[in-house]
Amino acid sequence: MEKESKTSTTRCPCCGGIQNVSCKPKLDPLPHRCARMGNKEALCGLMMSGVDVNLISEVDYATPLHRAAESGSVECAQVLVAHGALLNLTDSSGKTALHIAAESGHVNFVGFLLEKNAKKLCRRGCRKCSMFCKLVLRKKQKEDESKNVSPAHHINDDEEEEGNDLDKLDFMAELEKLRPALGNICVSKEGEIITI
Numbered sequence: 001m002e003k004e005s006k007t008s009t010t011r012c013p014c015c016g017g018i019q020n021v022s023c024k025p026k027l028d029p030l031p032h033r034c035a036r037m038g039n040k041e042a043l044c045g046l047m048m049s050g051v052d053v054n055l056i057s058e059v060d061y062a063t064p065l066h067r068a069a070e071s072g073s074v075e076c077a078q079v080l081v082a083h084g085a086l087l088n089l090t091d092s093s094g095k096t097a098l099h100i101a102a103e104s105g106h107v108n109f110v111g112f113l114l115e116k117n118a119k120k121l122c123r124r125g126c127r128k129c130s131m132f133c134k135l136v137l138r139k140k141q142k143e144d145e146s147k148n149v150s151p152a153h154h155i156n157d158d159e160e161e162e163g164n165d166l167d168k169l170d171f172m173a174e175l176e177k178l179r180p181a182l183g184n185i186c187v188s189k190e191g192e193i194i195t196i
Contacts, residue, residue, distance in 0.1 A: 072106030
Protein backbone atom coordinates (compact mmCIF):
# COMPACT_ATOMS: atom_id res chain seq x y z
CA MET A 1 0.00 0.00 0.00
CA GLU A 2 1.52 3.28 -1.13
CA LYS A 3 1.27 6.42 0.96
CA GLU A 4 -0.70 9.34 -0.42
CA SER A 5 1.32 12.21 -1.80
CA LYS A 6 1.18 15.50 0.01
CA THR A 7 0.57 18.82 -1.68
CA SER A 8 2.40 21.91 -0.58
CA THR A 9 2.45 25.45 -1.89
CA THR A 10 5.59 27.30 -2.82
CA ARG A 11 6.10 30.96 -3.63
CA CYS A 12 8.27 31.90 -6.59
CA PRO A 13 11.23 34.03 -5.42
CA CYS A 14 11.24 36.28 -8.50
CA CYS A 15 7.56 37.00 -9.23
CA GLY A 16 5.85 35.99 -5.97
CA GLY A 17 3.44 33.61 -7.69
CA ILE A 18 2.13 30.64 -5.78
CA GLN A 19 2.38 27.14 -7.16
CA ASN A 20 1.02 23.89 -5.75
CA VAL A 21 3.71 21.24 -5.67
CA SER A 22 2.89 17.59 -5.17
CA CYS A 23 5.61 15.75 -3.31
CA LYS A 24 5.64 12.05 -2.63
CA PRO A 25 6.58 10.91 0.87
CA LYS A 26 10.01 9.40 1.17
CA LEU A 27 10.01 5.60 1.32
CA ASP A 28 12.72 3.14 2.26
CA PRO A 29 14.42 1.36 -0.67
CA LEU A 30 13.67 -2.33 -1.21
CA PRO A 31 16.79 -3.66 0.61
CA HIS A 32 15.78 -1.71 3.71
CA ARG A 33 12.26 -3.13 3.63
CA CYS A 34 13.58 -6.68 3.16
CA ALA A 35 15.96 -6.26 6.11
CA ARG A 36 13.21 -4.85 8.33
CA MET A 37 10.90 -7.77 7.46
CA GLY A 38 13.68 -10.33 8.01
CA ASN A 39 13.54 -11.61 4.42
CA LYS A 40 17.14 -12.81 4.08
CA GLU A 41 16.56 -14.65 0.77
CA ALA A 42 15.26 -11.54 -1.01
CA LEU A 43 17.98 -9.45 0.60
CA CYS A 44 20.68 -11.83 -0.59
CA GLY A 45 19.19 -11.82 -4.09
CA LEU A 46 19.29 -8.01 -4.16
CA MET A 47 22.92 -7.98 -3.04
CA MET A 48 23.82 -10.59 -5.67
CA SER A 49 22.16 -8.46 -8.37
CA GLY A 50 24.49 -5.57 -7.56
CA VAL A 51 22.47 -3.41 -5.18
CA ASP A 52 24.75 -1.42 -2.87
CA VAL A 53 24.87 -3.16 0.53
CA ASN A 54 25.36 0.24 2.21
CA LEU A 55 22.52 1.96 0.32
CA ILE A 56 21.40 5.06 2.22
CA SER A 57 17.67 5.62 2.79
CA GLU A 58 16.26 9.08 2.06
CA VAL A 59 14.00 8.70 5.10
CA ASP A 60 16.69 8.90 7.79
CA TYR A 61 20.01 8.13 6.06
CA ALA A 62 20.01 4.61 7.50
CA THR A 63 21.46 1.52 5.83
CA PRO A 64 19.86 -1.92 5.47
CA LEU A 65 21.93 -2.98 8.51
CA HIS A 66 20.13 -0.33 10.57
CA ARG A 67 16.78 -1.79 9.49
CA ALA A 68 17.92 -5.31 10.36
CA ALA A 69 18.94 -3.97 13.79
CA GLU A 70 15.47 -2.45 14.27
CA SER A 71 13.84 -5.84 13.73
CA GLY A 72 16.60 -7.83 15.42
CA SER A 73 17.10 -10.04 12.35
CA VAL A 74 20.54 -11.57 12.87
CA GLU A 75 20.07 -13.66 9.70
CA CYS A 76 19.70 -10.50 7.58
CA ALA A 77 22.70 -8.96 9.34
CA GLN A 78 24.75 -12.05 8.47
CA VAL A 79 23.79 -11.66 4.81
CA LEU A 80 24.64 -7.96 4.82
CA VAL A 81 27.99 -8.44 6.57
CA ALA A 82 28.87 -11.28 4.18
CA HIS A 83 28.26 -8.87 1.29
CA GLY A 84 30.50 -6.19 2.85
CA ALA A 85 28.19 -4.01 4.95
CA LEU A 86 30.02 -1.36 6.95
CA LEU A 87 29.20 -1.82 10.63
CA ASN A 88 29.83 1.67 11.97
CA LEU A 89 27.84 3.91 9.61
CA THR A 90 25.46 6.28 11.38
CA ASP A 91 21.95 7.41 10.49
CA SER A 92 20.63 10.98 10.65
CA SER A 93 20.44 10.72 14.47
CA GLY A 94 24.08 9.63 14.73
CA LYS A 95 23.14 6.06 15.71
CA THR A 96 24.95 2.96 14.52
CA ALA A 97 23.24 -0.38 13.98
CA LEU A 98 24.70 -1.48 17.34
CA HIS A 99 22.99 1.41 19.12
CA ILE A 100 19.66 0.73 17.40
CA ALA A 101 19.83 -2.96 18.33
CA ALA A 102 20.68 -2.02 21.93
CA GLU A 103 17.88 0.53 22.05
CA SER A 104 15.41 -2.06 20.76
CA GLY A 105 16.63 -4.68 23.24
CA HIS A 106 17.95 -7.12 20.61
CA VAL A 107 20.81 -8.53 22.66
CA ASN A 108 21.55 -11.36 20.18
CA PHE A 109 22.01 -8.76 17.45
CA VAL A 110 24.32 -6.72 19.68
CA GLY A 111 26.36 -9.86 20.36
CA PHE A 112 26.64 -10.58 16.63
CA LEU A 113 27.88 -7.06 15.88
CA LEU A 114 30.41 -7.24 18.71
CA GLU A 115 31.74 -10.53 17.31
CA LYS A 116 32.24 -8.69 14.01
CA ASN A 117 34.17 -5.90 15.80
CA ALA A 118 31.57 -3.16 15.60
CA LYS A 119 32.52 0.08 17.34
CA LYS A 120 31.11 0.09 20.89
CA LEU A 121 30.19 3.78 21.02
CA CYS A 122 28.13 5.37 18.27
CA ARG A 123 28.80 8.95 19.38
CA ARG A 124 30.46 10.86 22.18
CA GLY A 125 28.54 10.66 25.43
CA CYS A 126 26.48 7.63 24.43
CA ARG A 127 26.62 5.11 27.25
CA LYS A 128 23.80 2.89 26.07
CA CYS A 129 25.96 1.06 23.51
CA SER A 130 28.78 0.35 25.95
CA MET A 131 26.34 -0.74 28.66
CA PHE A 132 24.69 -3.28 26.35
CA CYS A 133 28.13 -4.48 25.26
CA LYS A 134 28.94 -5.17 28.91
CA LEU A 135 25.62 -6.98 29.36
CA VAL A 136 26.29 -9.20 26.33
CA LEU A 137 29.82 -9.98 27.48
CA ARG A 138 28.55 -10.83 30.98
CA LYS A 139 25.87 -13.11 29.52
CA LYS A 140 28.46 -14.80 27.30
CA GLN A 141 30.72 -15.40 30.32
CA LYS A 142 27.82 -16.99 32.19
CA GLU A 143 27.11 -19.27 29.23
CA ASP A 144 30.78 -20.26 29.02
CA GLU A 145 30.84 -20.98 32.76
CA SER A 146 27.72 -23.12 32.49
CA LYS A 147 29.32 -25.13 29.66
CA ASN A 148 32.35 -25.81 31.87
CA VAL A 149 30.23 -27.10 34.77
CA SER A 150 30.77 -30.77 35.59
CA PRO A 151 28.13 -33.25 34.35
CA ALA A 152 27.22 -34.08 37.96
CA HIS A 153 25.68 -30.61 38.27
CA HIS A 154 22.18 -30.74 36.82
CA ILE A 155 20.51 -27.58 35.56
CA ASN A 156 16.74 -27.73 35.58
CA ASP A 157 14.87 -26.91 32.38
CA ASP A 158 13.77 -23.46 33.55
CA GLU A 159 17.34 -22.34 34.32
CA GLU A 160 18.65 -23.76 31.06
CA GLU A 161 15.93 -22.02 29.02
CA GLU A 162 16.57 -18.74 30.82
CA GLY A 163 20.34 -19.01 30.29
CA ASN A 164 19.99 -19.52 26.54
CA ASP A 165 17.59 -16.66 25.86
CA LEU A 166 19.54 -13.40 25.73
CA ASP A 167 16.41 -11.39 24.94
CA LYS A 168 14.95 -12.10 28.41
CA LEU A 169 17.59 -10.07 30.27
CA ASP A 170 16.18 -8.09 33.16
CA PHE A 171 17.45 -4.66 32.18
CA MET A 172 17.18 -3.04 35.60
CA ALA A 173 18.76 -6.00 37.45
CA GLU A 174 21.71 -6.00 35.06
CA LEU A 175 21.99 -2.23 35.39
CA GLU A 176 22.20 -2.57 39.17
CA LYS A 177 25.08 -5.04 38.75
CA LEU A 178 26.90 -2.56 36.50
CA ARG A 179 26.27 0.45 38.74
CA PRO A 180 29.62 0.15 40.65
CA ALA A 181 31.56 0.04 37.37
CA LEU A 182 29.71 3.08 35.98
CA GLY A 183 30.49 5.25 39.02
CA ASN A 184 28.16 8.21 39.45
CA ILE A 185 26.82 8.03 35.90
CA CYS A 186 23.97 5.76 34.96
CA VAL A 187 21.70 5.35 31.95
CA SER A 188 17.93 4.96 32.15
CA LYS A 189 16.06 2.36 30.09
CA GLU A 190 15.23 5.14 27.63
CA GLY A 191 18.96 5.91 27.18
CA GLU A 192 19.00 9.13 29.20
CA ILE A 193 22.08 9.81 31.33
CA ILE A 194 21.23 9.96 35.04
CA THR A 195 23.53 11.24 37.77
CA ILE A 196 23.26 9.11 40.89
